[in-house]
Amino acid sequence: MELKEVDKKFFEKSTIQVAKGLLGKYLVKEIGRNLIVGRIVETEAYLKDDPASHSYKGKTRRNAQMFNIPGMSYVYFTYGMYHCLNLVTNKKDVGEAVLIRAVEPISGICFMKRHRKKKDEKNLTNGPAKVCQAFNITKEDNAINMKSKFSPIRIMKGEKDKFSIVSTTRIGISKGKEKPHRFYIKDNRFISKK
DNA sequence: CCGGTGATGCCCT
């Protein structure tokens, strides 16, 4: 399959638009000569003035990247053992991002299995921390400009594919629960659990 | 299949 760069302004739209736009795109990590690739099937939008967002109370050391330019990575550490990957959206200093919640394994599946310590393909990347384990994404990958051609992690597009998008409330949060800011590809088997 | 629960470390107040 041929993968191409996404448009220059891809991340500079409203966060909801980007969250939907990321569905069907490809998360690519380059490790030496190998490409680890997953098709994005589930995302969540985190907006400013959203009590569920890390940026809600303003900039801190932890969330600083959320206020960086669109297309930056914001990787945070949580529950003492997991990482989650976000992509900064909208404009610099706004404080919005999209969480990558699930991807469909495409390539580098042995790598993913090794890093997840799991053999079951269905369970490899159907959750935000699972995606990071499978792709070996850690704090080291915080503050990476995904738009740079030299970035080891990038978002790319493939051939056109058609699918329906479902919007629901978000998962695993206590505040801001009512907002329908979770998006996924209908009927895809790699969606994270309800 | 389902729900409940413990793990585990760091940031922020």
Added chain:
DNA sequence: GGGCATCACCGGT
């Protein structure tokens, strides 16, 4: 010291 944008495992059904 509280609270996590989670996950694996366990036991019941």
